[in-house]
Amino acid sequence: MNLTLKVWRQDGPEATGHMDTHALGGVSPDMSFLEMMDMLNDQIIRAGEEPVAFDHDCREGICGMCSMFINGEAHGPGRGVTTCQLHMRSFNDGDTIAIEPWRAQAFPVIKDLTVDRSAFDRVIQAGGYISVNTSGNTIDANAIPVPKEQADDAFSAATCIGCGACVASCKNASAMLFVSAKVSQFALLPQGQPERESRVQRMVEQMDKEGFGNCTNTGACAVECPKGIDLSNIARMNRDFMSATVKSKK
Amino acid sequence: MLDSKIPEGPLADKWTKYKDDIQLVNPANKRSIDVIVIGTGLAGSSAAASLAEMGYNVKALCFQDSPRRAHSIAAQGGINAAKNYQNDGDSVHRLFYDTVKGGDYRSREANVHRLAEVSTNIIDQCVAQGVPFAREYGGLLDNRSFGGVQVSRTFYAKGQTGQQLLLGAYSALSRQISKGKVDMLTRHEMMDVVMLDGKCRGIIARNLVTGELERHAAHAVVLATGGYGNVFFLSTNAMGSNVSAAWKAHKKGAHMANPCFTQIHPTCIPVSGEHQSKLTLMSESLRNDGRIWVPAKKEDADAIRNGTKKALEIAEADRDYYLERRYPAFGNLVPRDVASRAAKERCDAGFGVNKTGEAVFLDFASAINRYGKTEASIRGLSEPSTEEIVTLGKEVVKAKYGNLFDMYKQIAADNPYETPMKIYPAVHYTMGGLWVDYNLMTSVSGLYATGESNFSDHGANRLGASALMQGLADGYFVLPYTIGDYLANDIRTGAISSDSAEFEAAEKAVQERIDHLINNKGSKPVDDFHRRLGRIMWNECGMSRNEAGLKKAIVEIRALREEFWKDVRVPGNATSYNPELDKAGRVADFLEQGELMCMDALAREESCGGHFREEHQTPDGEALRDDENFAFVSAWEFVGDPSESKMIKEDLVFENIELKQRSYK
Numbered sequence A: 001m002n003l004t005l006k007v008w009r010q011d012g013p014e015a016t017g018h019m020d021t022h023a024l025g026g027v028s029p030d031m032s033f034l035e036m037m038d039m040l041n042d043q044i045i046r047a048g049e050e051p052v053a054f055d056h057d058c059r060e061g062i063c064g065m066c067s068m069f070i071n072g073e074a075h076g077p078g079r080g081v082t083t084c085q086l087h088m089r090s091f092n093d094g095d096t097i098a099i100e101p102w103r104a105q106a107f108p109v110i111k112d113l114t115v116d117r118s119a120f121d122r123v124i125q126a127g128g129y130i131s132v133n134t135s136g137n138t139i140d141a142n143a144i145p146v147p148k149e150q151a152d153d154a155f156s157a158a159t160c161i162g163c164g165a166c167v168a169s170c171k172n173a174s175a176m177l178f179v180s181a182k183v184s185q186f187a188l189l190p191q192g193q194p195e196r197e198s199r200v201q202r203m204v205e206q207m208d209k210e211g212f213g214n215c216t217n218t219g220a221c222a223v224e225c226p227k228g229i230d231l232s233n234i235a236r237m238n239r240d241f242m243s244a245t246v247k248s249k250k
Numbered sequence B: 001m002l003d004s005k006i007p008e009g010p011l012a013d014k015w016t017k018y019k020d021d022i023q024l025v026n027p028a029n030k031r032s033i034d035v036i037v038i039g040t041g042l043a044g045s046s047a048a049a050s051l052a053e054m055g056y057n058v059k060a061l062c063f064q065d066s067p068r069r070a071h072s073i074a075a076q077g078g079i080n081a082a083k084n085y086q087n088d089g090d091s092v093h094r095l096f097y098d099t100v101k102g103g104d105y106r107s108r109e110a111n112v113h114r115l116a117e118v119s120t121n122i123i124d125q126c127v128a129q130g131v132p133f134a135r136e137y138g139g140l141l142d143n144r145s146f147g148g149v150q151v152s153r154t155f156y157a158k159g160q161t162g163q164q165l166l167l168g169a170y171s172a173l174s175r176q177i178s179k180g181k182v183d184m185l186t187r188h189e190m191m192d193v194v195m196l197d198g199k200c201r202g203i204i205a206r207n208l209v210t211g212e213l214e215r216h217a218a219h220a221v222v223l224a225t226g227g228y229g230n231v232f233f234l235s236t237n238a239m240g241s242n243v244s245a246a247w248k249a250h251k252k253g254a255h256m257a258n259p260c261f262t263q264i265h266p267t268c269i270p271v272s273g274e275h276q277s278k279l280t281l282m283s284e285s286l287r288n289d290g291r292i293w294v295p296a297k298k299e300d301a302d303a304i305r306n307g308t309k310k311a312l313e314i315a316e317a318d319r320d321y322y323l324e325r326r327y328p329a330f331g332n333l334v335p336r337d338v339a340s341r342a343a344k345e346r347c348d349a350g351f352g353v354n355k356t357g358e359a360v361f362l363d364f365a366s367a368i369n370r371y372g373k374t375e376a377s378i379r380g381l382s383e384p385s386t387e388e389i390v391t392l393g394k395e396v397v398k399a400k401y402g403n404l405f406d407m408y409k410q411i412a413a414d415n416p417y418e419t420p421m422k423i424y425p426a427v428h429y430t431m432g433g434l435w436v437d438y439n440l441m442t443s444v445s446g447l448y449a450t451g452e453s454n455f456s457d458h459g460a461n462r463l464g465a466s467a468l469m470q471g472l473a474d475g476y477f478v479l480p481y482t483i484g485d486y487l488a489n490d491i492r493t494g495a496i497s498s499d500s501a502e503f504e505a506a507e508k509a510v511q512e513r514i515d516h517l518i519n520n521k522g523s524k525p526v527d528d529f530h531r532r533l534g535r536i537m538w539n540e541c542g543m544s545r546n547e548a549g550l551k552k553a554i555v556e557i558r559a560l561r562e563e564f565w566k567d568v569r570v571p572g573n574a575t576s577y578n579p580e581l582d583k584a585g586r587v588a589d590f591l592e593q594g595e596l597m598c599m600d601a602l603a604r605e606e607s608c609g610g611h612f613r614e615e616h617q618t619p620d621g622e623a624l625r626d627d628e629n630f631a632f633v634s635a636w637e638f639v640g641d642p643s644e645s646k647m648i649k650e651d652l653v654f655e656n657i658e659l660k661q662r663s664y665k
């Protein structure tokens, strides 16, 4: 396949960026999108220029590191896949592909397609855990049975990979899907109950502090989420947040 | 001499007694002690969180943008623990025995027994942290089986066990970060360790975003930096996984143990072309339900390769379920090394089933049928049609392995619910690593190694679902105790200054190497060298090895290393974000480590576990161990040049297990 790639280049957080155009030939449909990017970078380096910086690590859709906005969609045209799992067979010979970084106030660009998502870590640090020490001297794992359905729902919420596609897809750059996934995981488990209220309050507060936008229920986040995190998590978080707020005002 | 510091006394009492006897550091003193943890995978996150909880000041580093993205996140299948919830006869002793046997009798009894002992705490701990393990309808935890054992002791969270466990450890770590007890440095790479008066007292790190070099001093340093499978270029490891931290430690005096022990995992998606950047694992859990086969007739294999026949057109009688044929007792659940070699044997003999001839089938048709029938009976369907059975069976398979099947579909563009998967062995895990004693301390005082970065528990072959167990055991339950015994001597030391000549010199050396790479302006990108190194390693130091090949590889690697330093091109500069520069440094270290692996493979003139020397096999092609001459750990000491490394032996003593030829027949 022969492709025309329009790629966002930006030297650093303060620099102004621009789109660069590259022609790339000999792309195989079996390549992953990132392997295509490797090929582009090989061509750029051999020509004596600086390659395109992009984040990636596992290349199997689980670490949440890859993050490209491809032809106007987070993680490109596929559904339920990350950029690294997207294959070139999803494109046609002769296509022009536009590749940009996540864009959100809370995710400043570091270089080219690499952004800083440490805001997500800070939201988790604000309360995305169960406060239990790691001594191992807890009760036996089977002492509290958890109904399978509930455990499965907690698991589904827990599969969020923290990639930030939800934020990148949202016109308000809201992080509600990400935050609600973590809140829900613990809200659905007996172990998460003692801190249920304080957790949601602290996480939401931090989320607001980081400069993520408000949720206006457009649902673009769930459409682009590679892990199929459901909008019902946002509803659950809103309910928990309301009830916690009402109680703490009393 | 290497002192493994194994406590005296009966095997089952060693750890308990050891814990009773070690020196403790009181809480007030812990506050004046600094520990650096490199790596935030299962081993690193758990250690950093635990040490911080205990009161130490912890600094943690990872090269990714978040601690949650460490390579542990990718582990799929599960984690072992001797809980015996299934009441199938499991026990600490059996887990211990299986691990030593599975490792082909090349691991330390005392370490493995301790691992088995603490395994049960891991599950309790994780559940308390909110890790959503799979459960049965009654609400209790579910288990599955993994290769090389005959009990069900593997806990799992669909095909995402590593992710859920790491997020658990990450949450414990996040809690300590929020308390200010852990200083978390992301996008930071450790460039070297710094020695003061014979002890490791800090590191030189590089901020990968700004390119700045930083000095960090501490009373002790823990490496939890993962495995080095990427020396083969193509592996199931994440792209950034590397040997550099361990290698830097090695060059400062930490011995590298059994470097040639590499695990080649039998079930991975085969290579599809020259552009391939990494390989994808299909979890071992699939072998619970998938049956592995190739056509029994060569002409059928040829027809499949040239596209004139499909798997489904091969009659049952014309299929060779070679694992079931060769190993009736364990069948498809033989250990990984055995399964991988058997696949290679069939493919080398011309029975491979894809274009390159390097693939075998992993077939779920019987499982779909079997589950479908059970499900139909649960639902009370009398005389269900074949279609109904298949539909129900697919649902069950989907619930168990859905994400793996999706991943396969995405990569191979083929539907595994309808036709068998094609799989082939790929590099997956490194049993070798930094030599550590019972305390997990390397041969450098004050420098520890945990998780995949050490060599300790898996001998010559790791059993499935045991790496996650080891990483968390080391970090949550072992290191936090053992490190105290060392740090107890440091309560009066006071803060270590990074303003010394030693730090200065270490920083300067790091800077010089970086400058060299940047200013080299050669003609070839880093990956070019990495791919070539990978090819040499895979051909000569992969699934089977022989003397001539290994000698040839050593010569080739030396030449490649020389060429690298002359001709590598690293674009950009060293004072801003430059992933090519990071990669160059790592490949430079792989080019040294690769040679040591070949030297180790050459020196070990026996076959054991994943190390198969063609000269040493039984008449039916099984690995032939030589316990008389090779029941030892080979620990390599760096003496100035990788080619001149010296081997030191730690003899392995087996007092509780009788050494036998491993048989899975």
Ligand SMILES: Cc1cc2nc3c(=O)[nH]c(=O)nc-3n(C[C@H](O)[C@H](O)[C@H](O)COP(=O)(O)OP(=O)(O)OC[C@H]3O[C@@H](n4cnc5c(N)ncnc54)[C@H](O)[C@@H]3O)c2cc1C
Pocket (backbone or CB within 6 Å): B038, B039, B040, B041, B042, B043, B044, B061, B062, B063, B064, B067, B069, B070, B071, B072, B073, B074, B075, B076, B077, B078, B079, B161, B162, B188, B189, B190, B191, B224, B225, B226, B227, B236, B237, B238, B241, B242, B244, B245, B281, B428, B429, B450, B451, B452, B453, B464, B465, B466, B467, B468, B469, B471
């Ligand atoms: C695809 C796959 C599936 C697997 N499935 C299973 C399974 O089902 N069950 C099982 O038991 N095992 C499994 N394993 C093996 C297991 O996942 C690993 O052995 C284990 O997770 C390693 O954990 P770790 O903490 O030692 O290292 P890692 O998780 O690799 O973490 C290494 C850390 O070190 C950091 N680091 C490395 N070098 C540096 C440096 N120079 N400077 C700073 N930081 C550095 C990294 O940033 C990272 O945080 C699997 C492995 C793979 C590849």
Ligand code: SF4
Pocket (backbone or CB within 6 Å): A159, A160, A161, A162, A163, A164, A165, A166, A167, A177, A178, A181, A221, A224, A225, A226, A227, A228, A229
């Ligand atoms: S909710 Fe989905 S899109 Fe958002 S961070 Fe999690 S996985 Fe990514």
Ligand code: FES
Pocket (backbone or CB within 6 Å): A055, A056, A057, A058, A059, A060, A061, A062, A063, A064, A065, A066, A082, A083, A084, A085
């Ligand atoms: S690189 Fe890990 S999710 Fe894409």
